[in-house]
Amino acid sequence: MPNRWFAKIWLILAALLIAACSSSSEIGDTHNKQLKPLQGNLVLWFSLSKSYLVKTQVAEFKQAIRASVQQFTRLHPDVKIVLEFTQDKEVVEKFVEQVEKGLGPDLIHTQSLFIPPLIQAGALRSLNNYPVEISKFRPDALSQVRYQGKLYGLPLYLNTQVLCYNKDKVKQLPQTLSDLIAQARAGYSVGLISRFEDAFWGTQIFGGQLFDARGRIVLDLGGGWARWMEWLKAAKDEPNFILTDDPIALQEAFIQGRLAYATCYSVSIPYLRESLGQNKFGVTLLPGEANRPAGPPLITQAILFSSVSSPAQTQLALRFAQFLTNPEQQREVTSKLQAVIPANKDAIIDPRLFPIQGILQKQSRTVRTFSLDEGEKLNAIIDYGNRLYPQVLAGEITPDAAAAQLTRTINAKFGLQ
Amino acid sequence: MTDQASLDFAHLSDLILKSFHALERPVVQIQLLGIAMVISLAWLTSKGIWIQLQRRFLAINYLEWSGGKLSRQQYAAALFRYLFTSVLSLVAVNLLRKGFLHLGLVAGLLTVAIKILWVFLFYRGFLLGCYAAFPTDAVSRYRFWFFAPLFIFFVIRITLSLLTDVEQLAQVVPVKLFGTPVTLGAILVTTVGLYFWIVGVFMIENLLLYFFSAGTRLEPGAGKAASLIIRYLLIGLGIVLIFGYVGFNATALAAITGGLSVGIGFGLKEVISNFLSGIWLLFEGSLKPGDVINVGGELSQVKELGVRAATVQVTRDNSKKIIPNQLFFTEEITTYTGSDHLVYRSLSVGASYECDPQKVLDILLQVARQHPKVLKDPAPRAFFVGFGSSSLDFELKFWLDDPLIGKTVTSEVGCAVWQAFAENHIEIPYPQRDLHLRSDDRLESKSERSLISDPND
Numbered sequence: 001m002p003n004r005w006f007a008k009i010w011l012i013l014a015a016l017l018i019a020a021c022s023s024s025s026e027i028g029d030t031h032n033k034q035l036k037p038l039q040g041n042l043v044l045w046f047s048l049s050k051s052y053l054v055k056t057q058v059a060e061f062k063q064a065i066r067a068s069v070q071q072f073t074r075l076h077p078d079v080k081i082v083l084e085f086t087q088d089k090e091v092v093e094k095f096v097e098q099v100e101k102g103l104g105p106d107l108i109h110t111q112s113l114f115i116p117p118l119i120q121a122g123a124l125r126s127l128n129n130y131p132v133e134i135s136k137f138r139p140d141a142l143s144q145v146r147y148q149g150k151l152y153g154l155p156l157y158l159n160t161q162v163l164c165y166n167k168d169k170v171k172q173l174p175q176t177l178s179d180l181i182a183q184a185r186a187g188y189s190v191g192l193i194s195r196f197e198d199a200f201w202g203t204q205i206f207g208g209q210l211f212d213a214r215g216r217i218v219l220d221l222g223g224g225w226a227r228w229m230e231w232l233k234a235a236k237d238e239p240n241f242i243l244t245d246d247p248i249a250l251q252e253a254f255i256q257g258r259l260a261y262a263t264c265y266s267v268s269i270p271y272l273r274e275s276l277g278q279n280k281f282g283v284t285l286l287p288g289e290a291n292r293p294a295g296p297p298l299i300t301q302a303i304l305f306s307s308v309s310s311p312a313q314t315q316l317a318l319r320f321a322q323f324l325t326n327p328e329q330q331r332e333v334t335s336k337l338q339a340v341i342p343a344n345k346d347a348i349i350d351p352r353l354f355p356i357q358g359i360l361q362k363q364s365r366t367v368r369t370f371s372l373d374e375g376e377k378l379n380a381i382i383d384y385g386n387r388l389y390p391q392v393l394a395g396e397i398t399p400d401a402a403a404a405q406l407t408r409t410i411n412a413k414f415g416l417q
Numbered sequence: 418m419t420d421q422a423s424l425d426f427a428h429l430s431d432l433i434l435k436s437f438h439a440l441e442r443p444v445v446q447i448q449l450l451g452i453a454m455v456i457s458l459a460w461l462t463s464k465g466i467w468i469q470l471q472r473r474f475l476a477i478n479y480l481e482w483s484g485g486k487l488s489r490q491q492y493a494a495a496l497f498r499y500l501f502t503s504v505l506s507l508v509a510v511n512l513l514r515k516g517f518l519h520l521g522l523v524a525g526l527l528t529v530a531i532k533i534l535w536v537f538l539f540y541r542g543f544l545l546g547c548y549a550a551f552p553t554d555a556v557s558r559y560r561f562w563f564f565a566p567l568f569i570f571f572v573i574r575i576t577l578s579l580l581t582d583v584e585q586l587a588q589v590v591p592v593k594l595f596g597t598p599v600t601l602g603a604i605l606v607t608t609v610g611l612y613f614w615i616v617g618v619f620m621i622e623n624l625l626l627y628f629f630s631a632g633t634r635l636e637p638g639a640g641k642a643a644s645l646i647i648r649y650l651l652i653g654l655g656i657v658l659i660f661g662y663v664g665f666n667a668t669a670l671a672a673i674t675g676g677l678s679v680g681i682g683f684g685l686k687e688v689i690s691n692f693l694s695g696i697w698l699l700f701e702g703s704l705k706p707g708d709v710i711n712v713g714g715e716l717s718q719v720k721e722l723g724v725r726a727a728t729v730q731v732t733r734d735n736s737k738k739i740i741p742n743q744l745f746f747t748e749e750i751t752t753y754t755g756s757d758h759l760v761y762r763s764l765s766v767g768a769s770y771e772c773d774p775q776k777v778l779d780i781l782l783q784v785a786r787q788h789p790k791v792l793k794d795p796a797p798r799a800f801f802v803g804f805g806s807s808s809l810d811f812e813l814k815f816w817l818d819d820p821l822i823g824k825t826v827t828s829e830v831g832c833a834v835w836q837a838f839a840e841n842h843i844e845i846p847y848p849q850r851d852l853h854l855r856s857d858d859r860l861e862s863k864s865e866r867s868l869i870s871d872p873n874d
Contacts (some may be wrong), residue, residue, distance in 0.1 A: 001633025041554070098743045102444035103579055308444045308523055334805040 022399040034164065039078035040316045043105040044069070046083060049267065065337045072323050079316065084414040092118065099123040099308050102294050105315040106309040112144040112300040115372055126150040127304040130318055137325070140369035141343045144300040147372045147402040153302040154321050155343035159196050159266040161296035162359060168284045175288045177231060180261070184240045188260040191250045194232065194243040194393060196385030197297065198263070202228040203369055205288045206293025209372060210381065216416040217381065229392050229399035238392060243393065245386075262271050265299075266360050269339045285360045288366075293357045295368035300343065307321065346394055425589040435580050441600070448517075449525040455513050459505035467498055480530065492549055493842070498544055503538040510534060529579065533572055542567050555623060555738065558830045603663035614655035622648045642705040645722060691725045694742035696723065703755070704745055709820040711751035712740065732821055753820035760820040762827045766834055767808030769844040774801050774809055780841055781813045784833045790826045792816040804859065807848045 024415050046065055048058065050352055062085055069081050084105070086094060087344035093382045094113050098104025099121070117123045134142060141155035165173065171189060174180040193199060203209070209226020211217060219225045236243045242259070254262040255275040263286065264272060270299050273281040286294035303321045305314060323329060334340050338356045341364045343350075351358020370378050387403045397405075439445050456851045465657045474494075481500055486845050510530050517524035544564060547556045577583055587602030622644040629640030698704045699722065710729065716764060717729035717738065726739045778799045785797035797815035804810070813834070 041434055043435060043438055043440070052607065080434055082434055084651045097525075099525075101529065102442055102448060102523045103439050103525075240687060308442055313438075313441065 007310050015286055025231075036076055037320060038076040038311055038316065040080075041152065042079065042081045042107065042313065042316055044081060044107045044109070044320070045086050045091060045095065045105040045112055046109045047086050047088045049088040052078065057274065060384065061337060063334045068329050069325060071329075072320055079320075087136070095306075096121045096123050099306060100306045102307070104306055106313045107307050107321060108304050109301060110158060110304065112153065112302045112303070112372065112376060115145065115302070115304065116375055118304065119147060119152065123307055124152050125307045125309070126152055127154075127305065127318075130314070132318065133322065134345050135325075136346060137345055138345055140298055140367065141300050143369055144298070144373040145302045145304075145372070153304040154325050155300045155302050156325060157301045157330075157340035158343055158364060159301070159365055160271075160294055161265055161286060162283045162363050163261055163263045163286050164254065164264040164272055165282050166254070166257060166259070166268070166276065166282060168281050169257075170282070174283045175259075176254070176287050177202070177253055177290055179237055180287050181235060181241070183260070184235070185239050187240060189240040189242065189258065190230070190235075190261040190362050191242045191244065191253060191259045192235075193245065193247050193250060193263060194236075194389060196389055197382045198247065199228075199232065199389075200368070201263075201286050201294045201296035203294045204366070206231075206286070207292065208263055208366075210370070211377075214416075215374065217377065217410045219381075219406045220400070220407040223400060223403070226399035226403045227289050229402065233356065233395070233399070246390075251284050253338065264339070267339050269356065270337060273338075285359060285363050293366040294363075296363065298364065298367035298369045301340070319323050349403060377410065381406065382414060384409060418644040425591060428589045429587065432577075432581050432586065445526065447522065448464065448524065451513050451517070451522075452510060452527060452530045455509035456506045459509045460502050463498075463505055467873055470494075470497070471629045492545075493546060495548065499541050500538065503534065503541050505813045506691060507531065507534045507538060526579075528867065529575060531613060533575060536571060537817050540564065551627060553634065555627075559616070559620050559623075563613065563620060567613065571821040592760060597664070599663075601818065603700045605833070606659055606663055611655065611659055614659065615652055618651040618655065620650055621651070641707065642699050646699050649699075649724075669690070687741070688803070690743045694746045695722060695724055695727075696703060698742060698745060703750070704750075707754070709753040709758075711753070712738070712744075716753075717818070758818050758820065759795070759816055760818075761795075761814055762821060763815075764813045764827055764834065765802075765810065766831075766838075767805055767810050767845055768838070770809060772843045773808065774811075776808070776841070776845060777801075777811055780837045780843070781811060781834060785813055785815045788815075788826065788830055790819075790822060791830070793820060808846045 023261060035257045044064075047060055065085075066083060068142070069083050073079055073081055088110070090400075091108065091110050094117065095104055095108055095110075115124065116161065130249075132151070132154070136149070137155050138158070141158055145151060145153040145155050163174075166247075170183075172183075173383065174183050180190060200210075203225045206224040207222050208219065208226075208228060210219055214222075219385045231388040232243065235241050242250075242253075251264070251268065251272070252261055253411065254264075257276070264283075269281075269283065288294045305317055309317060325344055327342075327344050327347040330342035331346045331349055334342050335349050335354050335357060338354060338360075341357075341360050349361065375412070376411065384406055388397065388406060392398045392402045394398050440449075458512070499683065508529055512720065514524045514527040517527060530650060544556065544560055547560075558662065574583065581837045587600060587605070589601045590598040591601060591604070592599050625647065626640055629644070704710070704719060704722065706719050706722055710717055710719060712729065716732045719727055720730050720733065721728040722742075726741045727745070729738050731738060766781070768774070778801060781799040781822070782797060785791050785799070786793070791797055793817070795816045797813065800812045800814070802810045802812045813830070815825055815826075815830065835845070
């Protein structure tokens with residue numbers, strides 16, 4: 001009996017393998033592939049951060065993505081796409097676990113900062129050998145999906161920092177840092193996050209920069225960061241001006257109406273809008289100075305490609321990724337969410353119809369972008385910078401000294417003297 | 418169809434799609450092919466070695482599950498035959514995995530295969546241990562009904578977990594019953610879970626019976642009754658737990674069965690009565706498997722106590738009767754094994770009037786004591802019962818511990834008594850009559866006269 005069962009099981013396995021092999025397309029030339037109707041199956045993982053979305057918004061976001069998928073499958077009836085939503089925090093671990101077995105999705109949507117560890121795990125496929133149209137993407141977004149000269153994904157959505165405000169409390173929006181201080185003195189409470197990465201937006205206002213052209217840290221050059229730190233030190237002593245390293249507490253204070261202004265990331269806009277109330281919630285540009293706008297960081301969400309997909313699956317995945325990043329799809333999703341900026345340069349959203357989107361688009365023009373190649377250095381800078389921040393604000397160390405110390409330490413660590 | 422229902426069916430169709438999608442990938446195909454090849458190779462190798470061993474050691478050709486326990490040599494052969502393939506496969510897949518990793522190939526599925534093979538090896542080893550310790554037919558039976566399906570279920574679960582979130586899959590609602598969504602998980606627990614629970618309970622029952630019969634002083638019948646009670650309790654508990662776990666809507670069932678209760682009540686009256694009678698009999702202990710009873714005027718032995726009826730074997734012709742449990746409740750039944758299995762038999766015998774009665778009594782007792790089946794305690798008794806018309810009448814009474822051997826033992830004792838009487842010159846008389854001849858003058862004269870006046874003279 002067991003021998004017969006053995007034989008039956010192997011026969012079934014063999015039949016399945018033959019069926020699967022026969023359904024895998026052979027690798028023909030690209031031109032022929034483009035003429036043939038698209039067919040095949042795709043698995044796509046879309047990550048979403050539930051901490052930034054309330055329940056109804058999660059459902060709306062999922063619906064928006066599903067609509068894109070359905071549009072694609074309507075255009076290509078022989079294509080079937082399995083769409084799965086995963087938690088932001090779990091997606092990398094789960095993806096690597098699946099790829100190690102040869103399983104998992106063909107495409108994964110996640111933050112571009114996960115690209116280096118995914119490459120290390122051998123989970124991502126480089127797109128250098130594939131005909132991909134990238135000229136439509138913003139160059140700053142593209143720099144966040146390139147690593148060590150290779151392209152590993154397509155940028156999908158971008159997000160950055162803006163200044164959120166309570167319309168019930170605010171009468172006039174601040175344009176400059178001085179306006180912000182003046183408003184604080186006038187009783188309009190302001191909340192800023194005092195962590196290196198979250199407060200870096202002010203460095204550009206004072207002419208500071210992080211890296212030079214050779215990739216060395218030059219934070220102490222020109223004193224831009226130091227002057228920004230001086231400004232923060234002075235501001236924290238102002239009445240109604242709150243500096244905190246707890247972003248959740250700041251968010252709560254804003255939702256409860258205790259703050260008129262708070263810096264916020266664009267992905268949290270739907271949550272804040274829902275919690276504070278649509279009529280009360282507003283966003284504006286981070287204040288700068290006359291010729292020096294604020295330079296918040298740019299964070300890219302990208303579509304990445306699995307290294308274990310078959311050639312046919314990869315081709316199909318590319319086509320779908322390009323569809324998702326076309327201007328119409330980008331406009332569709334971003335205008336619904338009003339929380340992210342399209343990565344496609346041609347996806348223009350009318351700010352008169354979508355004012356929040358207009359602000360985000362405007363702010364994204366002055367962002368500070370850090371490429372993935374600088375990621376390791378950036379992590380070291382943030383880590384060290386966060387240790388120095390409270391010391392500077394408490395007066396234990398001067399901002400200039402802190403800038404010099406940070407520059408020296410990190411450059412030494414990476415051999416960049 | 419509602420959106421939720423569409424979504425749920427979509428979840429299932431997605432799972433199928435993902436399976437085929439995965440199989441389309443060369444990295445998956447290579448791994449599966451590699452696993453299949455090395456396991457086939459391992460199987461062929463072990464088969465080849467086994468054939469060589471069979472040629473060299475002829476005794477191991479008789480490795481059969483004959484119903485009894487295996488001998489040591491058979492067990493050693495079984496150890497090789499049933500474990501070697503698994504061990505070889507494990508080693509081969511491990512080596513293949515190392516090879517894949519060395520070449521920079523994806524080898525995650527091989528890791529999963531190794532995990533399954535370890536479990537398979539443990540499963541085979543466990544079964545072998547059971548074959549060594551317990552009757553092979555019972556082990557084979559539970560291997561087929563319990564252990565093999567359990568292993569298959571484990572493999573299916575592992576395979577599914579590769580493709581999807583099993584917890585999520587268990588939440589898919591394929592159907593609604595009485596307005597309540599019934600998830601896949603609930604269906605699985607109710608069918609597969611209940612199946613394993615019930616088979617597991619039967620297995621535990623057999624195990625208990627085995628231990629009861631092996632080392633304890635417990636009567637077999639009592640052991641069977643105890644295990645039956647445990648079986649019903651555990652099955653009942655399992656049903657309650659499972660239906661409670663799946664959130665069975667008892668209200669809906671109550672609503673339906675309430676309306677049908679009258680009809681059901683009448684229709685199932687006998688069934689329920691028999692069921693309750695059976696339960697009561699078990700708890701009461703007045704009837705249990707192995708008991709010898711007299712039912713319908715025939716000596717029978719209780720073979721099985723079921724939910725509805727008891728099965729008894731008639732000793733006269735070895736036929737079986739199926740008697741509804743209710744009967745034992747409503748009618749008078751004689752049992753020879755109620756509180757104990759002792760039964761006494763008696764043998765009546767006559768000796769001639771010329772014998773010494775005391776000697777006869779001694780001989781009778783001696784014969785009884787010499788028989789191996791006659792109990793020493795209580796001791797046999799012999800009685801002089803009376804002066805019969807033909808003989809001195811005696812009665813020999815003796816005790817046996819098995820009601821079913823009464824006739825046989827009585828016959829043997831009877832033969833031994835005859836032999837002993839013959840050796841001691843004690844006659845067993847036939848029925849006797851004394852004939853007395855008596856003279857009567859009137860009759861004599863009449864007869865003489867009739868002789869003298871014979872007309873023929």
